[in-house]
Amino acid sequence: MTAIYGVPLQALFGQLLLGLINGSFYAVLSLGLAIIFGLLNNINFAHGAQYMMGAFAAWMLLNYAGLGFWWALILAPLLVGLFGIVLERVLIxxxxxxxxxYGFLLTFGLALILQGIFQSKYGVSGLAYAIPGELAGGQRLPFMFLPNYRVFVIVASLAVCLSVWLAIEKTMLGAYLRAATENPALVAAFGVNVPLLLTLTYGGGVALAAFAGVLAAPIYSVNPNMGADIIIVVFAVVVIGGMGSILGSVVTGYALGLVEGLTKVFYPEGSATVIYVIMALVLLIKPAGLFGRTN
Amino acid sequence: MSGASTTDAVTDAALARETKSDRTLHALIFVGLAMAVAIAPFLLYPVLVMKILCFALFALAFNLLLGYGGLLSFGHAAFFGMAGYVCAYAAKVWGLTPELAILCGTAVSALLGFVLGSLAIRRQGIYFAMITLALAQMIYFISLQAKFTGGEDGIQGVPRGKLFGLLDISSDLALYAVTAVIFFAGFLAIYRIIHSPFGQVLRAIRDNEPRMISLGYRVGRYKLIVFVLSATIAGLAGSTKALVFQLASLTDVHWAMSGEVVLVTLVGGMGTVFGPVAGAAVIVAMETYLAQFGASVMIMQGSVFVVCVMLFREGIVGRLARLFRVSL
Structure with a gap:
């Protein structure tokens, strides 16, 4: 039993793991997009660029300030989130x-500027970022080799998704956020500072993107184009899942990552397009998305 | 959701009141434009002007969809680029004459517009933009992997051939004349569509979709038709560009090209008749000029996007129209 349909088990599990890793990034990124969209009614096109900035922030912290991965995991989302807050206040x-x-077009323009700046400063070949020492190596399982860092990425992204969900469902601030998503005018009438809530939400969503970027840095190289490559896939994920439910976007993210991994095993040529094909099918069958509400 | 209604309020109100004198003004501008296009190749590099004409026609097609249909497609490069591939392939491999090659490219683009359009119109507003972007990305990957597109190399050395098998159009000036005729044919077709009863229904759907549904209009059908029309003319522009540069490549199906046509239309003025032409001239000139200094086109485009969205939403022609209180 070392092969299924002529595919070696090792290759199958390897691709499934890779799919789960990609799914983790889809989940965290679409979660941030969904939260921002819920409150601001704005699709943040710069989300990919902010994910890229997170990876670059980690690289810069290491190379210019000597701060390692664990510091970056905390500082990069804070710094990039702060940048997002400035963007929201000044422009959005x-x-x-x-x-x-117009918000969509503005953030598209911002994404171009950010990508262009990093391209002209760091080129397009990508910079290496080492896996932190504590997470180097891996486990030798009977059917595959399991790198520690990849397990960490999956666990960390799940933990972040879960804590964001808890924060939105169980805390006072989350209650304000849900209320303002439903009816901002009424919430403002109750004396809640809605503009501040909008700013913080945008900053939070951006910080999530940057967090994903830091996690991605040791796996993919740190590259100015990494954001543009992933954001369109994340848009498709968001269309498939529908942005109505937070849990929905997270589940869709992981599931599509796995589907992509499976496609790589059984039909490699289709792996780049499979998510778009699924999107087309979902539009035919359930236009509002799997977890979406029609409005 | 109403696409560009916020900025168009001014021009649109003017369009509703569009008088006979406005039509005369449009006719005069068309004549002026025709004269400018006739003189241009003797003053400027003809290929540069042909590039502007192709981009202008592309943006006119895009503006038909956004400015009058209220639908923001972020995937129009799929039509522009795929038509270019088909036209180049037909001219080079099948050895078709240029007019047949262009026809092939345009027809495939129309078909693609029908398929992608039927999917995309199932959602509205911002979702529509994301769906068209994602579908165009699928076309990009197909172009990257398919055999007939030549992958990273594209289709190079496309012969310009003989028009109708008789007229040799391999010289820049001869091809320029053909490009100019195609441009004006496309432009006049769009002008006619905008000013037809169909165009009026389209604008009404853009401004108030629920009301049009309750009036008994089959809104989806109108959206699909305008989507296909827009894709067809974008394909015409893409096919022509493939002959002009004798090249079809991945650049033309990339998402950056979809963004560029949005930018051209935004700069010129969304929902104006002549805006896309002005936008194309400005953006192509700016890029050509800046490229000499090796400046990043990406940063330039992004900055123009931000400045236009923040401060200059009506665009060049929109501003002029408001200044002179005419409909342009």
């Missing part, structure tokens, strides 16, 4: 009264 908040498409 001025467009709330206009059609949401």
């Amino acid at each position: 908040s001025r467009l709330y009264r206009l059609d949401h498409l």
Whole structure:
């Protein structure tokens, strides 16, 4: 029993693990997008660029300040989140009264600028970022080799998704956030500072993207194009899942990562397009998305 | 959701009141434009002007969808680029004459527009933009992997051939004349569509979709038709560009190209008749000029996006129209 349908078990499990890793990034990124969209009604096109910035922040902290992976895991989301807060205050908040498409175009422009800046400074070949020493090596299982760091990425992303869900469902601030998503005018009438809530939500969503970026740095090389490559896939994930439910976007993220991994094993040529094909099918069968509400 | 209604309020109100004098003004501008296009190749590098004309036609097609249909497609590169591939393949491998090659590219683009459009119109507003972007990315990967597109190399050395098998158009000036005719044919077709009863229904759907549904209009059908029309003309522009540069490559199916056509339309003025042409001239000129200094096109485009969205949402022609209180 070392092969299924002619595919060696090792290759199968290897790709499934890789799929789960990709799924972790899809989940964290679509979670951030969904939270921002829920409150701001704005699709944050710069989400990919902010994920890329998270990876670069980790690299810079190591190479310019000598701070390692664990510091980066805390500091990079804070720094990039702060940057997001500035963006929201200075630019994005001025467009709330206009059609949401303008917010989409603005963040697209911001994504281009950020990607362009990092490209002209660091090139497009990518920079290496070592796996932290504590997580080097791996476990030799009977059917595959399991690198410790990859297990850590899956556990860490699950933990973050779970704590974000808890924060939204079980805390006072989360209650405000849910209420403001339903009816911002009413929440403002109760004396809640809604503009501040919007700013913090955007900052939080951006910090999530940066967190994913730090996790991604040791796996993929730190590259200015890494954000643009992933964000369109995440858009498809979001269309498939529908942005109505937080849990929905997380589950869809992991599931699609796994599907992508499986496709790589059984039909490698289709692995780049499988998520878009699934999106097309979902649009045919359930246009609102698997977890979406029609409005 | 109403696409560009916020900025178009001014121009749109003007369009509703569009008078005979406005039509005369449009006719005059068309004549002026035709004269400018006739003189341009003797003053500027013809290939540069042809590039502007192709981009202008592409943006006009895009503006038909966004400015009048209220649908923001972020995947129009799929039509532009795929039509270019098909046209280049037909001209080079099948050895078709240029007009047949362009026809092939345009037809495939129309078909692709029908397939992608039927999927995308199932959602509205921001979802529509994300879906078109994702579907176009699928087309990009297909172009990267398929055999006939030549992958990373693209299709190079496409022959310009003989028009109708008779007229040799391999010289820049001869091809320029063909490109100019295609541009004006496409432009006039779009002008006619905008000013037809169909165009009026389209604008009404953009401004108030629920009301049009309750009035008994089959909104989905109108959206699909305008999507296919837009894809077809974008394909016409892409096919022509493939002959002009004798090249079809991944650049034209990439998401950056989809972003560029949005930028061209935004700069020129969404929902204006002449805006996309002005936008194409400005953006192509700016990129050509900046490229000499090796500046990052990406940073430039991003900055123009941010400045336009924050401060200049009506675009060049939109601003002019408001200034002179005419409909342009």
